[in-house]
Amino acid sequence: MTSTEERSDAGERAASPAFECRSVTVEFPHKFSRKRIIEDISFLVRSGEFLTIVGPSGTGKTTLLRAMGGLTPTVSGSVLVHGKELDGPPEDVVIVFQDYSNALLQWRTVTGNVAFGIERILERRETELRVHDALALVGLEKNADDYPWQLSGGMQQRVQIARALALRPAVMLMDEPFAALDAMTKASMQDELLRVRDRTGTSFVFITHDIEEAVYLGDRIAVLTGSPGRVDRIFEIGLPVPRDQLSTRQLPKFLEYRYAVHQAIGRVHG
Numbered sequence: 001m002t003s004t005e006e007r008s009d010a011g012e013r014a015a016s017p018a019f020e021c022r023s024v025t026v027e028f029p030h031k032f033s034r035k036r037i038i039e040d041i042s043f044l045v046r047s048g049e050f051l052t053i054v055g056p057s058g059t060g061k062t063t064l065l066r067a068m069g070g071l072t073p074t075v076s077g078s079v080l081v082h083g084k085e086l087d088g089p090p091e092d093v094v095i096v097f098q099d100y101s102n103a104l105l106q107w108r109t110v111t112g113n114v115a116f117g118i119e120r121i122l123e124r125r126e127t128e129l130r131v132h133d134a135l136a137l138v139g140l141e142k143n144a145d146d147y148p149w150q151l152s153g154g155m156q157q158r159v160q161i162a163r164a165l166a167l168r169p170a171v172m173l174m175d176e177p178f179a180a181l182d183a184m185t186k187a188s189m190q191d192e193l194l195r196v197r198d199r200t201g202t203s204f205v206f207i208t209h210d211i212e213e214a215v216y217l218g219d220r221i222a223v224l225t226g227s228p229g230r231v232d233r234i235f236e237i238g239l240p241v242p243r244d245q246l247s248t249r250q251l252p253k254f255l256e257y258r259y260a261v262h263q264a265i266g267r268v269h270g
C-alpha cells in the first residue's frame with residue numbers, strides 16, 4: 001500500500017471530505033419553460049480520492065462538473081469544498097476540459113501556458129518553481145520552450161493538465177480529458193494521472209463515457225443515468241494499487257466491475 005502512504009505524506013489534507021455534492025439539481029431554460037438536467041445528486045469526494053463518473057452522453061455529466069466548479073448555478077442543493085459552500089468558482093478547484101487544442105494559447109510556449117494561471121498572483125521565483133514541478137509531473141520538462149503547435153495531441157493535453165497542477169488545486173475536475181487520444185497515449189496518460197494523484201494528494205473527479213477507463217482509474221465510480229440525470233449507483237473499486245495496464249485489466253475482478261457498471265447503465269437505458 002505504498003501509494004496510500006505517499007498520498008498522506010504529500011497531501012496531508014484533513015481526513016474530512018475534500019468535496020461534497022448535496023442534492024444538486026440543475027435546470028436550464030427550455031421552450032418557455034425549464035428543463036431539469038440533473039436531479040438530486042449527492043456524493044462525497046475524499047481527500048486524495050480518484051472518483052470517476054460514467055454515463056451515456058446527454059445525461060448531464062458536463063453540467064454536473066460545471067456545477068461542481070461553480071460555473072453553473074444549481075436550482076437546489078449545494079456544493080461544498082472542504083466543508084464550505086460554493087458561491088462561485090472556488091480557488092483550489094480547477095477544471096480540465098476535453099478540448100485541449102482550444103484551451104492552449106498558441107503564441108505562448110509550454111512554460112508560458114503553464115504559468116498563465118499563476119504568474120499574476122505569485123512571485124516570479126515561485127511561478128518558475130511551480131511550472132518546473134508541474135512539467136516534471138507530466139513528463140514535459142524537455143518541451144518547456146516548445147509551442148503548442150509543435151506538440152502532439154497527447155502532449156498538448158499534458159500541458160493543459162500541467163497548467164491545472166501549477167495551481168496546486170485540492171480538487172481537479174476533468175471532463176472526458178482523454179476522449180480524443182489514441183489508445184496508447186490514453187493508457188500512458190491514465191498512469192501518469194494516477195502517479196500525480198499519489199505524489200500530490202490531489203482529489204480527482206474524472207468524467208468519462210469509457211467504462212473500462214472508469215474502472216481502471218477509479219477508487220469509486222458514480223454511475224449517472226436517466227433524464228434528468230441521477231447518480232443511480234456508486235461502486236467501490238477494490239482493485240490492487242498501483243494499477244497496471246496489462247495485469248489489472250485482465251484480473252477477473254476488473255471484468256466483474258466492468259460488467260456490473262455496464263449493467264447499471266443498461267438497466268435504465270436497455
Ligand SMILES: Nc1ncnc2c1ncn2[C@@H]1O[C@H](COP(=O)(O)OP(=O)(O)O)[C@@H](O)[C@H]1O
Nearest residue numbers: 028029037055056057058059060061062063064
Ligand atoms: N447551457 C445549456 N442550456 C440549455 N441546455 C443545456 C445547456 N448545457 C447542456 N444542456 C443540455 O443538458 C443536457 C445534458 O448535457 P451535458 O451535461 O452536456 O451531458 P453529457 O456531458 O453527459 O453529455 C443535454 O440535453 C444538453 O442539451
Ligand SMILES: [Mg+2]
Nearest residue numbers: 061062063175
Ligand atoms: Mg459532456
